[in-house]
Amino acid sequence: MIITNDFVMINFPKTGCSFARKVTKNLYRNQRSLGRKLMEKLGIFQPSVLDIRLIDINQKLHSGLKLQHGTVRQIPQAHKDKPLLSITRNPFTRYESIYFFKWWKEHPPAQRNVIYEQYPNFPDITISQCYEMYHHYGRKNRLKDIEPKIELGYHTIEFIQYYFKDPESVLRKIDDDYIDNELYKDDLRNITFLHQESLNSEITEFFLHIGIEPQDLQFIETMGKINVAEKKPAKSDREQLSLGQDIRDKILTRDRLIFKIFPEYIPVNSTL
Numbered sequence: 001m002i003i004t005n006d007f008v009m010i011n012f013p014k015t016g017c018s019f020a021r022k023v024t025k026n027l028y029r030n031q032r033s034l035g036r037k038l039m040e041k042l043g044i045f046q047p048s049v050l051d052i053r054l055i056d057i058n059q060k061l062h063s064g065l066k067l068q069h070g071t072v073r074q075i076p077q078a079h080k081d082k083p084l085l086s087i088t089r090n091p092f093t094r095y096e097s098i099y100f101f102k103w104w105k106e107h108p109p110a111q112r113n114v115i116y117e118q119y120p121n122f123p124d125i126t127i128s129q130c131y132e133m134y135h136h137y138g139r140k141n142r143l144k145d146i147e148p149k150i151e152l153g154y155h156t157i158e159f160i161q162y163y164f165k166d167p168e169s170v171l172r173k174i175d176d177d178y179i180d181n182e183l184y185k186d187d188l189r190n191i192t193f194l195h196q197e198s199l200n201s202e203i204t205e206f207f208l209h210i211g212i213e214p215q216d217l218q219f220i221e222t223m224g225k226i227n228v229a230e231k232k233p234a235k236s237d238r239e240q241l242s243l244g245q246d247i248r249d250k251i252l253t254r255d256r257l258i259f260k261i262f263p264e265y266i267p268v269n270s271t272l
Contacts, residue, residue: 001052001069002021002024002025002049002050003049004048004049006086006210008075008082009084010084010085010191011069012069013069013158015095016107020199020203021106023203023220025049027216051068052076053067056155058167061110061111069162071162071165072164072165083194085192085206087193087199088196091255092251092265094155095247095251096133098130099130099131102123103167104123108137109133110141115137118133126244128247131243142161143157143171148171149172149175151253151254152254153255155258160246164184166187170184184260200221200223202203252267259272
C-alpha cells in the first residue's frame, strides 16, 4: 500500500502495481526540497510517501510475509478519507500471469500434502491445473467458512476482499440479482481504477490531473517493466500453456462481477 499526501494506492496483485508504486515513490521523493528531506529525516515532517507492507488478512493460510498489498480496510485511520487509486486488469491475462509468475510454487494455496494428493507432479502443473487449483483450494483458503450463494471465481473473491467496505457480508449475500442490478455499487469503495493494459499513459494522465507538471513525469516513458512474470514460452509452444476455451468460459461465468464492473474486458461476440 502506498500513501501520499494526495491519495492512497491499493496494490491488487498481478496488475502492474509494482510499476505504479515505483513511479509514485520516485515522483514524490524527487519533488522534495533539500529542506523537506532534512525535516523528514529528523522526523519533523511525515514522509511525502509511505510504503506500507502488510500481511494478507483475508487468507486462512498465508505466508506470514508482509507484502506490498493491502485492502481498503487496512488503510490507517489518519488516511481513510483520502482518494483511492488502484489498477485493474483483464481477468484472463491476470490468471495467466498468476501461473507464469509462479509464486504458488513456494506458497501454494493449501498445505503441500493436500496439493500433492490432487497434483502428484506439483509444482510441474499446467496452466489449467493451476487455475483449478486456485479455484478449489485458493477459494477455500479465502472464503474460510463462507459459502456464497453462487459460484465465484478466485479473482472475484480477491477483488471483493480488497475493495469492498464489508467483504464478508458481500460474499454471503452476493447472487445474480446483486450483480445484474448493480447493487454492488453501494458496497464498493469509490476508487479510481487505471488499466494495466495502458498503465503508462493512464498513470501519467492521473498525475497530470492532480497537478503534477508534465516535465516531472517524463521519466515514466523510459521505465521498464517491474516484477513481471517469468518470460512466457515461444509462440509455437504457448498454445498448450494458455487458457483453453473451457477455462475461459468458466472465468466468464465465475467472474461475472468483474466483467460487469469492467465491461471493456468482455470478449467480442460473448453472450455475457
